[in-house]
Amino acid sequence: MNYRAIQAIYLFEMARTWRTLLQSIVSPVVSTSLYFVVFGAAIGSRITEVEGVSYGTFIVPGLVMLSVLTQSIANASFGIYFPKFAGTIYEILSAPISYLEIVIGYVGAAATKSIILGLIILATAGLFVPLHINHPIWMLTFLVLTAVTFSLFGFIIGIWADGFEKLQMIPMLVVTPLTFLGGSFYSVNMLPQGWRTITLFNPVVYLISGFRWSFFEIADVSVAVSLGMTIGFLVICMAIVAWIFRTGYRLKN
Amino acid sequence: MSSIISVSNLSKSYGSGFKALKGIDLDIKRGEIFGLLGPNGAGKTTLISIICGIVNPSQGSVSIGGHDIIRDYRAARSMIGLVPQELHTDAFESVWATVSFSRGLFGKPKNPAHIEKVLKDLSLWDKKDSKIITLSGGMKRRVMIAKALSHEPQILFLDEPTAGVDVELRKGMWEVVRTLQASGVTIILTTHYIEEAEEMADRIGVINKGEIILIEDKATLMQKLGKKHLTLQLQNKLDAIPETLAVYNLELSADGRAVTYDYDTKGDRTGITSLLSDLRNAGVRISDLDTKQSSLEDIFVSLVRVP
Incomplete structure (x- = not known):
């Protein structure tokens, strides 16, 4: 293993995070606070409780997931897309490093950043509503798994994209709708039967459900299924990344 | 002299069907300066990109110091420093950070003294804390050379190193290249400036339409000339x-x-x-x-x- 290379990429990417602190950390925190004001205070005052948890508290795990998902994708896709765009990727490709090391560097940094962000948002939420985490270890497990999985997904998008438009397309048109429809702001059980069945095809439902379970021990689907689906998606992303590097897709051809 | 780079029957076809390289055979001797000449689109950059691991070959093999570039890529790539033709640099990093990053990428332990020497040799020392975006084109070019030298390579590829560099600076770069050669580094130089090849190279190869059409000692060539x-x-x-x-x-x-x-x-x-x-x-x-x-x-x- 070329640990120094992993460290170099990881620190380079983290330096980018600190350099763009306002955009990386502050803006997601501000937008999350807005969600609290709108959904928690304005609308939440009329919904009162979902499955025994006050609405404001209920939406916290969903909001954290919403940010972690979108930020993981954004960080990782931009992290690898930008060297491709600027041409500096030549150095990564010509260095004595394996594909695994490249992925650990980029995805590790993107995931680290979104985990930090998720925790900051959680702390911010604690300022608005009372929070109690029943299973902190599981909470962290789901957080890390999701951050890593979606950073990998973002990495794939970053390699696939050959323009800034494509870079935005998947997050805008696929991920955001899936997240909003995945139970960030409601329990899937609140939907009519037909919609509930359709919703179960949405992978984000499993992430949010599992994550929410670690807080309140309430879940739309069983925790084991949540965990299984999350790991399943992780494995699919890893397989695609492995394929990309084996064939040199969009990188070496 | 033994060869440090050995290219055999190397071909590259792109998805569009374009054949960029057609069965290239080439040996670069240890310690020489090899001048690779060719018109635009002749395949110079493709050849270099394959040797350095940036582009996958379609056929044939390359070994660097006896290490196959695919099977033994770590050992092969560790020996090479590459300065590509285009000015690909990060914008917001400092000169010092970007050069140190390159060294880390190649798995070398930190060595501020070496980085300092490289930057001083390339007259970049007073710019070490400047963001790259603030540098002139000629300075950016030197930053790229510094990045390539940061990990103490035995082979240096310079793809059109003096394109768009003024005469004064060009002479300075030739000095740097000569010093490197004296320290035992093998240098492969592609250029449009014939004058540069005449001035610098020990041997000259001409590539056209993906084929090597001439390889000769410069001395022999110059005698003919x-x-x-x-x-x-x-x-x-x-x-x-x-x-x-x-x-x-x-x-x-x-x-x-x-x-x-x-x-x-x-x-x-x-x-x-x-x-x-x-x-x-x-x-x-x-x-x-x-x-x-x-x-x-x-x-x-x-x-x-x-x-």
Whole structure:
């Protein structure tokens, strides 16, 4: 293993995070606070409780997931897309490093950043509503798994994209709708039967459900299924990344 | 000298069907400066990109210091520093950070003294804390060279290193390249400037349309090029070269108004003085004269000209 290379990429990417602190950390925190004001205070005052948890508290795990998902994708896709765009990727490709090391560097940094962000948002939420985490270890497990999985997904998008438009397309048109429809702001059980069945095809439902379970021990689907689906998606992303590097897709051809 | 890079039967076809390289065989000797010349789109950059691991080959093999570039890529790539043609740099990093990053990427432990030396050699030391975006084109080019040298490579690829660099700076870069060679680094230089290849290279290869069409020691090549042509314009038309001048192998122009004499500038005697006096004795009067030397450029142009 070329640990120094992993460290170099990881620190380079983290330096980018600190350099763009306002955009990386502050803006997601501000937008999350807005969600609290709108959904928690304005609308939440009329919904009162979902499955025994006050609405404001209920939406916290969903909001954290919403940010972690979108930020993981954004960080990782931009992290690898930008060297491709600027041409500096030549150095990564010509260095004595394996594909695994490249992925650990980029995805590790993107995931680290979104985990930090998720925790900051959680702390911010604690300022608005009372929070109690029943299973902190599981909470962290789901957080890390999701951050890593979606950073990998973002990495794939970053390699696939050959323009800034494509870079935005998947997050805008696929991920955001899936997240909003995945139970960030409601329990899937609140939907009519037909919609509930359709919703179960949405992978984000499993992430949010599992994550929410670690807080309140309430879940739309069983925790084991949540965990299984999350790991399943992780494995699919890893397989695609492995394929990309084996064939040199969009990188070496 | 043993070869440090060995390319055999290397081909590259792109998805579009374009064949960028067609069965290239090339050996680069340890410690030499190899000048790779070729017109735009000849395959110079593709060849370098494959050797450095940026582009996958379609066929053939490359070994660097005995290490196959695919099977043993870590050992192979560790030996190489690459300075690509385009100015690909990060914008917001400092010079020091980007050069240190390159060293880390190549798995070398931190060595501030080495980085300092590289930056000083390239006259970048006073810019070490500047963001790259604030540097001029020539400085960015040197930053890229510094990145390539940060990990102490044994082989340095310079893809058009002096494109868009002013004369003064170009001379400075040649100095750097010579110093590197003296320290044992093998250098492969692609260039559009024939002058640069003439000045720098020990051997010269010409690539055109994906094929190597010439590889020769520069000395041998220059000897071939050392010939000069003296053209004498005559006052009166000649029908034939006078018998007394047969020894000079003069060539009479079609209109009979000029003769051309080939001589070797490197020879002890050029024979010009005796030619002129023999011409006078033969009663041939000269109205003007002109000398011309065939350059690497002439050879190059004649090699790559589309028939």
